[in-house]
Amino acid sequence: MGRLDGKTAVITGGSQGIGLATVELFVAEGANVVVADLLAPEGEALCERLGAVCLFRKTDVTDEDQFKSLIEFAVERLGRIDCLFNNAGMLGQIGGIESMQVDRFDRVMVSHVRSVMLGMKHVAPHMKKQGFGSIINTGSISGIQAVSAYMDYSAAKAAVIHLTKCAAMELGEFSIRVNSVSPGQIATGMGKTGPEALQKAALLRELNKTRQPIPRSGLPEDIAFAALYLASDESSFVNGHDLVVDGGMIGGTGWTERQRMNAEFQNALNSAGPQSKSSN
Known part of the structure; x- marks a missing residue:
């Protein structure tokens, strides 16, 4: 038996990356899923x-x-909605406060915040x-720790x-x-499509290997399994929680790097020689 047998779900941004992995996992666990995305060919x-269950x-x-119509479509076709996964979004802009492009700032806010509000409002x-x-x-862990570059x-x-x-x-x-999942560095092709998306995801898998204590990159499947838990009856008493899935990145500097920094600090102290005592 699957963990979502008989359940229904709506997943936005479901054509690639985290959304795609979640759609595939939910279907494998017995759910009927409505995939919502602007990438129509991929969706x-x-x-x-995946067949008639999708x-x-x-x-x-x-x-x-459009979001209201999506919810009505899902209810009409599936009979009810057990789970809504508000996952769609877009990349932010790189730069400091003085270089912020106002129109892009507004689009990022609309893409992430308004969309989540609309989903909750209409479901x-x-x-x-x-x-x-x-x-x-x-x-995202970017919403917990300040990330000035984004x-x-x-x-x-x-x-x-x-x-x-x-x-x-x-x-x-x-x-x-109502809960959230905050990914760390996840290897996806976000912002790309087709072969370029696959190339970006492969590159990120290599670049992210050493960015957290667990020595591998985060994968879309890691977030999909977190969403599966929150969608299932196993989390029936979990509400208002932000589930961080980041391999320990948010904890700060890793053990090996911290030891290296401590050694450098100690060497600097030793090279400075004994401290002179001030006389009264």
């Missing part, structure tokens, strides 16, 4: 490969009418009516995490759980 091909709906999740009435549901939002993305993800907690306090009273 349609995915659902054709439906595709081209959706701009920043548009309220909540249906979940209230059925008396249960699990909403999962994609956060200032707009970092701020947007902080908002997603806090919006999740606020909604959890309201919707928990209706047996609707």
